[in-house]
Amino acid sequence: MANSAGTLQCPNHSCQEPNHQSDKFCYRCGTPLIKRYLWAMGSGIDPYKLGDAIADRYLLVGERILLDTTPAVSPDTPEEVPPEFLPYLKLSPHRLHIPQVYGRLKVTEKRRNSEIWLLEDVPIRGSEAGEDEGKLFSELTSIWQNTSAVRQLNWLWQWANLWQPLLDQGVASSLMETSFLRVEGSLLRLLELKIDRKTPPTLQQLGQLWLTLIDGTSPEIKRYFQEICTQLTQKQITTSDQLVTILDRGLSDCARSQKRTYKIVTATDSGPSRDHNEDACYPPSGELIISETDTNTLAIVCDGIGGHPGGEIASPLAINTLYQRLETLSESLEKWHPESINIELEEATCAANDAISDQNDRENRSDRQRMGTTLVMAKTFSHEMYITHVGDSRVYWVTKQGCHQVTQDDDLASREVRLGYSLYRNALQHRASGSLVQALGISSSATLHPTVQRFVIDESCIFLLCSDGLSDYDRVDQYWQKEIIPILEGGTDLPTAAARLIDIANTQNGHDNATVALVYCEVTPYPESGQTELSPPQLELIPPILANPAKTAISKMPQIATERNNNRPWWLLFVMVLFFGLGGVIAAIRFGGIDLVARLIGRGDLASINTSPDNVSDPEITRSQPESIPETSPSAPEITPTSVSGLDVPKLIELKELIKSHSKDISLVKEPGKLLKVGLVPRGSILQVIGSKKHQEQEWALLRVCSIGNENVEVERPIPREKLVKKGDVGWVKAADVLVEPNFQSTTEQISECSGK
Structure with a gap:
């Protein structure tokens, strides 16, 4: 306009x-x-x-x-x-x-x-919209009718995924305002947020709202969607995780009506101001891969840190490790399951981190001498794209409707925003705003928090992975329409577009190495084959506490009844839990600091390393913290804590601290001896011991999260809330490493909270 x-x-x-x-x-x-x-x-x-x-x-x-x-x-x-x-x-x-x-x-x-x-x-049409430029995208309810079944399920899936994050922040009412729900192609977007003024909305109310969409729902999924609404309104579906799982299953079946072809190309260049290239990519630069399956659809971009000869060693080492771990991922997993894929991607990232960290240790590198790398990785599986991210390299999602950055930089400016300290454009004004808070290889995987996101692909689109040699100074925002949209329109090919993006990085920026990977997902419908109607979902009535915490386990929440594991002795544990009752403990944990990797924008060397992210050398970035509340009054008698080893099951305990870990965090992990975390436990949380076993001659305790502590952990420590445990999570901790209060006595309220009454 x-x-x-x-x-x-x-x-x-x-x-x-x-x-x-x-x-x-x-x-x-x-x-x-x-x-x-x-x-x-x-x-x-x-x-x-x-x-x-x-x-x-x-x-x-x-x-x-x-x-x-x-x-x-x-x-x-x-x-x-x-x-x-x-x-x-x-x-x-x-x-x-x-x-x-x-x-x-x-x-x-x-x-x-x-x-x-x-x-x-905001969901406002840009210049690519022609006469509609400057106008809001359509409301979901206004174009719901006559939309394909897979697109409708995709919108519902995104809707359900947003429920818990918005509920945690007191703005879930936003998802009940149909005028706020706008759609940009396959993407569901909110116009603004609405504060929950009194009581927050419930999933039952969401089901009642969804019932208004039944008449315009595609015939293939109408009965399926009707049953979901019924289960919501009758309170059979009690958590958003459970709702997401149900929609996942429907999407998996429905997406088979579409054919997906993948094309991948990469390009990298040292740039006009550098004499060596610390970036690395997979597939090798200039190689074009075309696949009609998701077997070889892997793209990686790494931006090395540490200077010559550090970053140029770390980035290819990360890629080699990741490739070896993920080369046969599609074949090793018997079938598509998001939880299993997420775990494999996180573990592969941790393996790459440890490979670099171990080499740093062997070469006696410390502080600024330690080499590392950022990471962005794209892996397709079935109808989804999985994006893994550490550092400040970026991924953009480009469709004919627009271009969106899907990763959030692991830097100080983004951390300031995430903690509610500062608006992003204000945080960018600080001198150290571009300094990284994490990267691969700098420290142990115990302090690494890779981000894995997944996106349903139901329309042709392109994912651009790039190092900051291109993304700095908003170059992608400036050039996506001119350089990437022609791929979707058939006006240019991937190698030509990749070469053009490298040229833009070198001529418009030119201060750093530049690397790009373009992943073109071409989606076309299969010829009409009389797709059958989806069967209504059925709930499997197994308590969340009994979810298998192993890495190949199904989701932690109650599942849809399609594949019950008859070998799992769930009934025995269920009877035992009912007999003994559920209980909990208050975890008095003070979060420690993760290693801070600082790298200024435009530089490839480490600026600083600090063991506490809130103790940043730049005074403009550091925010004053609220005074901590003593965990016991000065007059309280000192109690000597004891180890959790040898406790009976079930047992109520109060966790105090880890005594053998280099971190002060208490982290629940998915498997004994593995670094992959269920989440971090904030102090004040109520936990219960529900099992134990030996692993490599060491005793491990299985804990269930009954409720989350009310301490403001986001102020204390720059960990996204999604990295914390949630109610119902189950995970392992090494028993000998945990100290407990010997005189802890649970209250009736805590027992009730843990039993869900």
Whole structure:
């Protein structure tokens, strides 16, 4: 929606020439022009009319829709963030679906002392939309009818996946406002967030809302969806995890109606200012892979850290390790199951981390001498794309509707946002904003938190993996439409596009090595084959506590009854639990620091390493912490804790600390002797010992999480909330490493909480 009343400033900081809004490129330097549309919140926007220019910068182009005409200039980003906007910050890892706070606009004209808060990444059509540019994407309910079955299930699946994160932040009501739910192709996006004013919505209410969609549901899934709604309204489905599992099964069956062809190409270059290349990629640079199965659909980009000869060793070492672990993943897993795939990807990442870390130890590298690497990896399986990420290399998801960054950098600026300390564009102003908080190889896998995301692929799209040699200075945002969309339209091929992106990195940035991987997922429907209607789902009535914690186990929540393991003696443990009752303990844990890997943007060497992420050398980044509350009063008698070894099952304990771990964290792991974590346990959590066994002559205790502690762990430590344990999680801990309070006495309330009564 061009408007002749204003101009659009060139985003190139060395140019910033004003251009006409209908132009696509700066007339002076040729840089693609960015049209950043924003959503205005607050009554301060009410007096303005279409076409008004606000504060000589923002042009009102639609109802509450503003165009930033000077995108190269930082917006007003106050230090103090109002409480109602904190959920946006803490939900920043979900920015693919949830808008983020761009800044504040203070206006004195037409309405005195009014404020307008601006959201970016809002479901507003960009310049690729033609006449619809600057307009909101359609509401889900308005286009639900006559949409394919797999697309409808995909939207529901995303809806269900957002439920628990939004519920945790007190904004689940947003998912009950149909006017907030917008769809951009296959992607479900929220217009804004709504605070849960009284009691939060329930899954039963969600089921009632979903019932209104039944009439327009595709015939292939109508009975299936009807049964899901019934189970929700009758409270048979009690958790969002359970709901996601049911939708996963339906998607897996329904997606067989589509054919998927994958094409992968990579390219890497040392760049004009470096004499060696510390980046690495798989497949090898310039090699094109085409596959109609997901057997060889693996793409990896690593950006080495540590300088010559560190980073150029670490990045290929990571890729070799990952390739060896994942080469036969598709064949080794008997069938598709998200939990098993997630575990395999996390364990492969930990193996790559340890391979580099072990070599650092063998070569006696310490502090800044330790080599490491970032990682972004794409692996397809069945109808899904799995993205694994550590560091500040990025993955972008490009469709004909738009381009979205799907990874969140593991740097200090993103950490500030995730903890609710600062708006992102304000955090970027700090000198150390680009310093990394984690990378592969710097320390043990016990402190590594790789992120694994999965996406349902039901339309042709491209995933761009790249090092910061390309992504710095918003180059992908500027050039995706010109360089990547032609692939989807058949106007260019992958090798040509990859070469062009490397050229852009070298000419427009040029300060670092540059590496890209393009993964083209081409989706076409199979010829009409009379697809059968999905059978209604049935719930398997097995308590969550009995979920097998092994790495090949099914999801932790109750499952749909299709494959009961008759060899699992679940009934015996169930009877024992009913007989003895459930109980819990308060875990008094102070989180320790993970190793901090700091690397400034544009540099390939380590800037600093610190054992506490809140003890950052840059005073502008460090935030003052609230005073800690003593865990016991000064007059309380000292109690000598004892080991958890030899405790009976079931047993109620109060965890105090680990005595043999290098970290102060108490982490539950999926298997004894494995580094892959179920999650970190915040202090104040209620736990129960439900089992024990020996592994390599050491006793391990199986614990169940009954409730989560109320300490604000996000203030203490930069760990995303999704890395913490959840109620119902089950995991192992080495018994000899844990100290417990010998005089701990459980209360009736704790027992009730643990039994779910």
